Amino acid sequence: MKRYLTGQAQMLQIFIGEDDLWGTEVLYEAIIRKLRMLGVIGASAHRGLMGFGQQQRIHKSGRLGLSTELPVTITVIDTPEHIQRVLPVIDEMIADGGLVVLSTVQVIKHE
Numbered sequence: 001m002k003r004y005l006t007g008q009a010q011m012l013q014i015f016i017g018e019d020d021l022w023g024t025e026v027l028y029e030a031i032i033r034k035l036r037m038l039g040v041i042g043a044s045a046h047r048g049l050m051g052f053g054q055q056q057r058i059h060k061s062g063r064l065g066l067s068t069e070l071p072v073t074i075t076v077i078d079t080p081e082h083i084q085r086v087l088p089v090i091d092e093m094i095a096d097g098g099l100v101v102l103s104t105v106q107v108i109k110h111e
Contacts, residue, residue: 003039003041004041005041005077005078005079005107006107007106007107008080008104008105008106008107009077009078009079009080009104009105009106009107010077010078010079010080010083010102010103010104010105011075011076011077011102011103011104011105012075012076012077012078012083012086012087012090012100012101012102013073013074013075013076013100013101013102013103014031014073014074014076014090014094014098014099014100015053015071015072015073015098015099015100015101016028016031016071016072016074016094016097016098016099017053017069017070017071017072017097018047018069018070018071018072019069020072020094020096020097020098022093027093027094028045028072028074029045030093031043031045031074031090031093031094032045032074034089034093035074035076035086038085038086038089039082040076040078040082040086041077041078041082042076042077042078043074043075043076044074044075045072045073045074046072046073046074046075047070047071047072048070048071048072048073049070050070050071051070051071053071053099077105077107080104083102087100087102
């Protein structure tokens with residue numbers, strides 16, 4: 001059954017590295033699959049061109065398009081209740097490092 005959002009919602013952003021793992025699985029792929037299993041309306045993983053984190057090391061694409069631990073941001077928008085239900089799962093999955101940001105957003109259009 002499809003769910004639709006209108007009006008006030010929450011946006012969850014998860015910042016991790018593209019080489020981070022969840023067991024033997026790539027972490028961002030594992031998170032997207034888990035969010036789908038948990039019934040989240042939708043989630044997208046975005047690969048960054050360049051970035052740095054708490055350790056202040058720059059991560060960027062190499063000359064031939066080879067990456068060196070590029071940043072990945074996973075964005076999820078859903079109801080506040082649904083976001084609160086998935087937060088403990090995300091917290092467990094990124095226990096080895098990452099950043100989670102939560103903000104209130106206004107959904108203008110959702111098809």
